[in-house]
Amino acid sequence: MIAKKLSEMLNEQINKELYSAYLYRAISNYYAAKGLKGFSNWFAVQAGEELDHAWKINGYLIDEGVVPVLETISAPVGSFDDLRAPLVAAYEHEKFITSSINEIFKAADGEDDYRTKRFIGWFIDEQAEEEKNASDLVTEYDLFGSSSQGLFMLDSKLGDRK
Numbered sequence: 490m491i492a493k494k495l496s497e498m499l500n501e502q503i504n505k506e507l508y509s510a511y512l513y514r515a516i517s518n519y520y521a522a523k524g525l526k527g528f529s530n531w532f533a534v535q536a537g538e539e540l541d542h543a544w545k546i547n548g549y550l551i552d553e554g555v556v557p558v559l560e561t562i563s564a565p566v567g568s569f570d571d572l573r574a575p576l577v578a579a580y581e582h583e584k585f586i587t588s589s590i591n592e593i594f595k596a597a598d599g600e601d602d603y604r605t606k607r608f609i610g611w612f613i614d615e616q617a618e619e620e621k622n623a624s625d626l627v628t629e630y631d632l633f634g635s636s637s638q639g640l641f642m643l644d645s646k647l648g649d650r651k
């Protein structure tokens with residue numbers, strides 16, 4: 490049976506993933522209002538993935554015989570200083586999520602809970618990808634985002650992603 494401390498951490502992680510979905514949807518809405526459909530699409534896709542993460546953890550708890558407790562989700566920031574700010578916010582948020590996932594792995598290791606370690610291993614790999622995507626986007630914005638042609642090119646590229 491899963492340790493109480495670990496199941497509580499996983500339960501909290503559900504909330505963090507749902508908050509991530511909220512944050513990315515808010516960013517998607519921000520870009521939609523700016524007329525940047527590609528950026529808006531990219532963050533809408535991210536929001537969907539975050540929901541999948543939340544329910545994946547929910548399912549794991551159920552399999553472990555724990556009934557998840559769904560808590561209140563905080564309101565995300567919805568206004569940003571400029572077009573670059575949400576990209577930085579997303580990258581910072583992914584780093585926060587990575588450290589949270591790492592804490593769960595560390596706790597599972599401490600409990601000799603090999604099953605939870607394997608389960609969380611998937612999220613560790615996922616976070617490597619999410620952090621890279623978020624960081625790349627800041628880099629690309631800094632390279633191309635200052636001209637209208639560059640911004641158009643980036644927006645078109647992000648519009649194709651599913």
Ligand SMILES: [Fe+2]
Pocket residue numbers: 506509538539542586
């Ligand atoms: Fe996530």
